[in-house]
Structure formats: C-alpha cells, structure tokens
Amino acid sequence: MAETPRILLTGFEPFGGETTNPSWTTVQAVRDAWTGDAEVHVRQLPVDFSRVDDALQRAVDETRPDVVICVGQAGGATAVQVERVAINVEDARIPDNTGFQPIDEPVVPGAPAAYFSTLPIKASVAAISALGIPAVISQTAGTYTCNHVFYRLMHTLSGTQDAVRGGFVHVPYSPEQTAGTDRPSLPLADMAAAITAVVETALTTRVDARIGGGALD
Numbered sequence: 255m256a257e258t259p260r261i262l263l264t265g266f267e268p269f270g271g272e273t274t275n276p277s278w279t280t281v282q283a284v285r286d287a288w289t290g291d292a293e294v295h296v297r298q299l300p301v302d303f304s305r306v307d308d309a310l311q312r313a314v315d316e317t318r319p320d321v322v323i324c325v326g327q328a329g330g331a332t333a334v335q336v337e338r339v340a341i342n343v344e345d346a347r348i349p350d351n352t353g354f355q356p357i358d359e360p361v362v363p364g365a366p367a368a369y370f371s372t373l374p375i376k377a378s379v380a381a382i383s384a385l386g387i388p389a390v391i392s393q394t395a396g397t398y399t400c401n402h403v404f405y406r407l408m409h410t411l412s413g414t415q416d417a418v419r420g421g422f423v424h425v426p427y428s429p430e431q432t433a434g435t436d437r438p439s440l441p442l443a444d445m446a447a448a449i450t451a452v453v454e455t456a457l458t459t460r461v462d463a464r465i466g467g468g469a470l471d
C-alpha cells in the first residue's frame with residue numbers, strides 16, 4: 255500500500271422512483287467524519303448501464319485507490335449486506351434511469367462467470383455487528399446495476415493481481431424512504447458507522463476472519 259492509503263467509496267444516484275439513495279448519503283458522511291490514517295475519496299455513480307463503466311473507471315483513475323468499496327441501496331434489506339460475489343450477468347427487473355433494461359446480458363462478454371470480493375468480508379460483518387448494527391454476508395448482489403458495478407470493479411482490479419482490493423456493500427432503505435410504511439430501514443448514522451467499520455477493517459485486516467456466514471437458500 256502507498257504510505258497514506260487511499261480509499262475510494264462510491265454511492266449511487268437515486269433510482270426506481272426514489273428521490274434519495276442512502277448509499278450516496280452514507281459514503282459522503284463517512285468521508286466527512288473520517289479522521290483515520292487514510293485518504294477517503296467519494297464518487298457518485300449513475301444507475302445507467304451504459305454510462306456507469308466510464309464513471310467507475312474515471313473514479314479509479316482519478317483517485318488511484320488501494321481499497322475500493324462500492325455501496326448501493328438494497329430496498330427491503332433488514333441488515334447491512336456485505337457482498338461475497340459478483341456475477342457476469344445483467345438481468346434488470348426494472349429499467350435503469352435511462353429506460354434501458356438488459357435481460358441476460360454479460361457484464362463483460364467472454365470474462366469469467368464470477369469474481370469474489372477481495373475485502374475481508376467476514377471480519378467486516380463481525381466489526382459492524384460489534385457496533386450493534388445488523389450485518390450479514392450476502393451471497394448475491396443481484397443482477398442489476400449494483401452487481402454490474404461490483405463485477406466491473408473486480409474485473410478491473412483482477413488486473414492488479416489483487417494489489418488493489420475491492421468489494422461491495424448493500425445498505426437498507428433510510429428511514430425517510432419508508433416513512434408511513436412497514437418496510438424496514440436503518441438510520442443513516444448506523445449505515446455510516448457500518449461503512450466506516452468496513453474501511454477500518456480493510457485497512458487492518460489482510461487475511462479474512464474464519465467465521466461462518468453461509469446460507470441454505
């Protein structure tokens with residue numbers, strides 16, 4: 255790692271009729287409150303299959319990170335979801351913000367079926383849980399723009415022989431998005447604390463903890 259590690263955090267613009275995306279609010283809050291021994295950079299990514307690759311590449315080129323953590327909203331989630339694996343498929347249940355809706359397309363034609371996160375995912379879940387914030391390993395980041403970005407990121411970082419580590423974390427709705435409904439949400443302060451914990455864990459943990467995080471379905 256460079257002497258002062260450089261961290262890139264990305265969040266997404268709102269999508270699916272929402273006016274806010276807690277992933278973007280969260281990464282900005284992490285950066286604003288950061289006092290650790292690392293530079294934290296944030297970038298917003300579009301929910302747009304055709305523009306997002308360039309936006310991600312520009313973010314990486316501009317910030318030259320040692321660690322990249324992409325964050326997205328997983329509406330309906332009850333916990334922070336630390337993603338295990340990105341898959342080489344796009345199958346959009348709803349159109350992106352330009353109206354484009356790919357079905358069963360590869361993210362990168364001819365590339366591997368999947369990439370694993372190179373973040374210490376188990377140690378991250380443990381660190382978030384230790385704060386009293388619900389967190390789980392997620393076995394799939396879905397097949398929409400978040401999985402696309404996660405896959406694209408890991409495909410790019412695989413070219414660094416994993417010298418640059420990266421991964422993806424999904425956060426639930428924020429309370430403002432679910433007001434007046436019975437849908438689950440998490441306070442933004444908890445999301446920021448969780449992502450801060452993932453950053454700190456990535457900076458201090460080279461070899462992931464061996465803790466169960468599997469699922470039967």
Ligand code: PCA
Binds near residue numbers: 269277326328397401
């Ligand atoms: N969540 C979507 C895309 C953008 C976001 O914040 C997803 O999970 O794919």
